Structures are given as C-alpha cells and as structure tokens.
Amino acid sequence: MTRCAAPALLLLLALVAHDAAAPQINGRADLVVAILFTLFLWAATLYTLLVQGGLTWTLTRWFAVPLGLPITAYHLGRHAARWRHDPHGGGALMAVLALHRRPEREPAVAERLQTWLAANPLKTAGLVANGLRYALHGERDLARDLLQAALTAEADRPSTLAATYAADWLCADAAARGAWDELIDLGARPIATSRGAAFLIAVARRLLGRGAPSPTDAGLRLAWWLAPRHSLTRPLLLRALAQPRVLHRSPAPPPPPPPPHEDPPLPQDPLPRALALHARVLLAAPLALRLQPARLGDACRAWDDLHRSGLIHQLTAERALHLGVSARAEAVQDAFFAEVAADLAAISERAALPLPQALAAADPAEPTPGAITERAIAQLRSRLLTELEAAIDALDACAARPALPALDAWREWERLRQLHHRAAALGGTALRQLVFPGLHRSACNFAVWLWNERKEHAIAAPIFRWLLAEAEHVGDEAAITLQRKNVGVKAS
Numbered sequence: 001m002t003r004c005a006a007p008a009l010l011l012l013l014a015l016v017a018h019d020a021a022a023p024q025i026n027g028r029a030d031l032v033v034a035i036l037f038t039l040f041l042w043a044a045t046l047y048t049l050l051v052q053g054g055l056t057w058t059l060t061r062w063f064a065v066p067l068g069l070p071i072t073a074y075h076l077g078r079h080a081a082r083w084r085h086d087p088h089g090g091g092a093l094m095a096v097l098a099l100h101r102r103p104e105r106e107p108a109v110a111e112r113l114q115t116w117l118a119a120n121p122l123k124t125a126g127l128v129a130n131g132l133r134y135a136l137h138g139e140r141d142l143a144r145d146l147l148q149a150a151l152t153a154e155a156d157r158p159s160t161l162a163a164t165y166a167a168d169w170l171c172a173d174a175a176a177r178g179a180w181d182e183l184i185d186l187g188a189r190p191i192a193t194s195r196g197a198a199f200l201i202a203v204a205r206r207l208l209g210r211g212a213p214s215p216t217d218a219g220l221r222l223a224w225w226l227a228p229r230h231s232l233t234r235p236l237l238l239r240a241l242a243q244p245r246v247l248h249r250s251p252a253p254p255p256p257p258p259p260p261h262e263d264p265p266l267p268q269d270p271l272p273r274a275l276a277l278h279a280r281v282l283l284a285a286p287l288a289l290r291l292q293p294a295r296l297g298d299a300c301r302a303w304d305d306l307h308r309s310g311l312i313h314q315l316t317a318e319r320a321l322h323l324g325v326s327a328r329a330e331a332v333q334d335a336f337f338a339e340v341a342a343d344l345a346a347i348s349e350r351a352a353l354p355l356p357q358a359l360a361a362a363d364p365a366e367p368t369p370g371a372i373t374e375r376a377i378a379q380l381r382s383r384l385l386t387e388l389e390a391a392i393d394a395l396d397a398c399a400a401r402p403a404l405p406a407l408d409a410w411r412e413w414e415r416l417r418q419l420h421h422r423a424a425a426l427g428g429t430a431l432r433q434l435v436f437p438g439l440h441r442s443a444c445n446f447a448v449w450l451w452n453e454r455k456e457h458a459i460a461a462p463i464f465r466w467l468l469a470e471a472e473h474v475g476d477e478a479a480i481t482l483q484r485k486n487v488g489v490k491a492s
Helices: 002-024 028-052 055-064 070-077 087-100 107-118 124-136 140-153 161-177 180-188 195-208 217-226 230-242 270-283 286-291 294-309 311-323 326-351 355-362 371-398 406-452 457-474 477-491
Strands: none
Touching: 055 070, 055 087, 070 087, 070 107, 087 107, 087 124, 087 161, 107 124, 107 406, 124 140, 124 161, 124 457, 140 161, 140 406, 140 457, 161 180, 161 195, 180 195, 195 217, 195 230, 217 230, 270 294, 270 311, 270 326, 286 294, 286 326, 294 311, 294 326, 294 355, 294 371, 311 326, 326 355, 326 371, 355 371, 371 406, 406 457, 406 477, 457 477
C-alpha cells in the first residue's frame, strides 16, 4: 500500500508545486528555482515509480530477460528493490538469465558479466549467477556444485528468489538425468520453487512412490497444466500417470540375489589361482566390483594366503640360486608383492570400494586383512593423505593472494572437500580422524579469512557448518565448541 501511495503523493506534490509557482514567477531567478524544484519532484516521482513501485523489476523480468538483453537486464536488475541486499549479484543473475534466451553467445558480453561478478563479494545471487553462467558454457558439473552451494548458503535464512532460481535449475537437471531421488530431496527443502519445478517433483514422487500418498492423477494433471512448456513435459506426465499410485509405503522387500556369473573354473594351485583372480578384478568394471565386492575380496584373500604359505619365497629362492643371484631373492620377492599391493590399491580406488569391505563380503567370518592386503591399504591411505595434504597446502596459499577471485577460492575449497569425501569413503573413520586436525586448522582459517577479510559470507558460512558436522563425526570436542560458536555467530 505504501509503495503505491508514495508515487501518487509525490506526483501530486509536483503538480501542486508547479501550479503554485506559476503566478509568483516575477524574475529569472524565481523561474530557475521553480523549474529546478519541479524537476526534482518529477525525478523523485520517477525514481519511486521505478524502484520503490517495482517498475524496475517488472521491466527486468518481463522485458529485458525475455528479449535477451543482458546489459539492460543487469542495469535494471541491480536497481530493483528485490535485490537491495545484493544489487550486483541480482543484476548479474538477471543478465545471465537474459543470456540464456540468446541464440548466440557473445564473448564480449560474457567477459563483462564475469567482471561484474568478480568486482563484488559473492552472495547467494552471485553464486547462482556464476552457476548458471557455467551451465551456459556446458560445464554442468561445476554449475551443479555452485548451485548446491548457493542452497547451502541459504540453509539458515528464509528462502530468496536466487535460491528459487537455483532450485529450479537443479530440478530440471535432475529430471534430465533421471535422478528422481535428487528431485524428491530438493522438494523436501524449504525453498519456493516455480510451477515447472513443482510438476517435476510431483512426477518424481509418483514414479518412486516416496512421500506416500503419492500425487493423484488429478493432482498431476493440474500441476502439468500450471507448468510451462506443455509439449515438452507431456511425455513425463504420461509416464507418471502410467505408474500406479502408492497410498501407503510398505516395507521394501529384500533385494534379489545377484544373478550367477559364469566364470571359468579357477585353478587349484595357489599361484595360478591368485593370478587368475587378480586378472579378473583388473578387467572388471568399477560398477561390477561395487555390485559384487566379494570378487575383490577373493583376490585379496588369495594373495594373503599365497604370501602366508611361503610358496613365492621358495620359488624366488630357487630361481635366484639357479641364476647365481641368491642375495637378491628377498628384494625380488618384496618388489613382486609391492606391485601386487599397488594393483589392489589402485583397483580399490578406481572402484571406490574399501578393501576391508571387500574382504568382509568375501568371508564374513574372517574379515581380518592379511599382510598383502594390509600393505595395499597402507599404500592407498598414503596416496590419499598425500592428495589431501597438497589440497590443504593449496587452501593455505589462498590467504596469501588477496586479489584471488572469490570463485577461484571457492574452487580450491570445493576440490579439497571432494577429495576428503573420496578419502573418507575409502579410508573410513580412522583416516578422517587422522586428517582432521590439519584439515580443521586450514579450513577454519580459510573460512575466517573469507568472512573477515573478503566479506564472502555466502562462501564462508557453509564451510563453518561442514567443519561442525565433521568435528561431531570424529568426536573433536574443542573443534565442536569452536565451530558451534562460529556457526552461531555467522548465522546471526
């Protein structure tokens, strides 16, 4: 009501001032003063109509963006009251949305957009603008990570329009990949979505039967009718309608046993048997090993048994004696088993399958690793720690580069976080506890630097929350206390 009344009041004042000043203009000075006063009131009225009255946002949303005018969208968008807390980020977001409407990508416009984004601290709108910019250039994985980070930055605050744009793109991307679980998880977040995203979430709930009762036929048709682009989404509607509706969620039946795999018979002799099992896991696809982890466990167990039997030691000693190099027998045997352990570690890393898990799948009664498997575990752990230490050092170096763009700083953190996620999956809680003190020191200093020096609150706040969750997992009480304070202070 106030926004509508203010322009009318200023317009009325301008007209009254103009009428009142007209009969009293006796000289040139009075005329100039009257003209300036009238122009000032008219300018104030125009500003109120554009900004406070919402006309700027209307022109941006319904004129500049649909017509594909990124420069106009930026300058109009950053003056819209909707983006008053992040004018440059909001303007850049509008410019990216306008770029998505253009059939041709102009490098000059993209460079100017990048300059706008780099000139100011990244907030949620800036993160979303960067994510959509990367999606525009086909870098969908990086775009997905940035938009997820934008939603994480909004976790402790009411949902904003920028978060809605991020959620809409993530919903469309998940539907294009057939990742219906991700769609349902996005729908569970307290974020407002567009009608198109709401339809995709309803389709996912109907297809998977999660969140029972799943949507009715009438509800699906209504959501489809309200969503845009009916011709593109009609196949999804028909697919969802063909899926029977779930009224209540029954316990999931146990998964069927994997189909028997016809492998050639294995040799009975220990060495040929170990070599055959080793060749089988070397040639197997990573997904096949994850579905049947006992295959890798059988190979590890075969090499452990062979090492324990001393057969390799005997064969090596005999061969060395025959060649007259008996002194090198131990070194040759050690090099052989080191190569076997390196192979097992590489297979485990490639398949994202921890070796203890593979051993337990092969023989639940005897999951203890032998000497060769222990050696492979140690090699893999050393490799993971080396990668993590290099990423931590790169994160420490960011604070020494005050001119480092915020997006590059975020990439260094994201690279470290993904390496840690992979290392934790392969090394388990023991590795997480081992690496946490150094990781916590560097990441916390990095987040504090981002918050205090760079004012990049949208990037720093999710790092504090991640550190708190990791500290609680490893049981570091001092880190828990510190990060609870940081999260409480930063979220306020």
